[in-house]
Amino acid sequence: MSWRTGMFLVVIAIVLFAFLAPLNSALKQAQQIAALNQEIETTKAEVDNLEEKNENLKDPDYIKRKARADQYYVEKGKNAVIVTNQDAVDEDSESDRPVRKQAWYLELLESIQEVGNTVEKN
Template identity: 40%
Template sequence: MSRRSTSGRGSGRPGTPGGRRPQRASKQSRSHGGVSPELIDDTAAGRRMSFRASVTVGALLIVLFGLIQPISSGLTQMQQIAALEADIDATKGEVDQLQEERERLDDPEHLERLARENLQYVHEGEEAFIVVDSPDDHGDEAGESEAGASKAVRAQPWYIELVDSLRAVGYANEEDPT
């Protein structure tokens, strides 16, 4: 059995309020006539940190500082994984588009249309016409002659461009004299 009585929690020792020991007066208060032990705040003793508590807090801080680097590298890796997953999704979209294009290229009608549009292929007996001016110039330059519209504008005269190109070709073919 325990020493405590059944009358309640605060019935520790006789003569002490609430069953607590009276606080011991410090040396200063005893020498200067100080304050009575009943007036000393009970929480003042709890505010001081014991050696064991300070060692425990120090150990926890060391562990926390040790975990900062792995946590930050883990977060960095999670961001990299998310970026790579986004790249994978984009690549899958491109693969799907390329597979659709491949399926369209298996269709002979689509191939024929591409050959007509891009390579100017025609069937036997058909005539092909190549339009020189661009479709943007239909309404604005109706009064100009077609020959003047198709001339290319050069930054330098043709003979200077020829000499420059011959020099470039000559320099490209020269071997190292060493």
């Protein structure tokens, strides 16, 4: 290898190292900018959602609907009916339920007595 080739390679290496640090910094900043832009979009969506909720809260009909649905409020002169078990089974399908031979509390008592009577083996 000649002296000129060696010097040329050294100069190329110095130039590469000189540009490597700023390039790395630029890539990190580009990633940060992309993350911040994503955060801005998310925040804008949240703001839009909150503004829509705020507009809804100014509407008396919306407030009445929410009061009926969430708080079970009833207007004067109307009767309230609250269905607590909407997935109730029909009478025909009740035959599929297992039948107990005795009351549940008696089964529980027997179970507790059996546990109390067991002896630990070492």
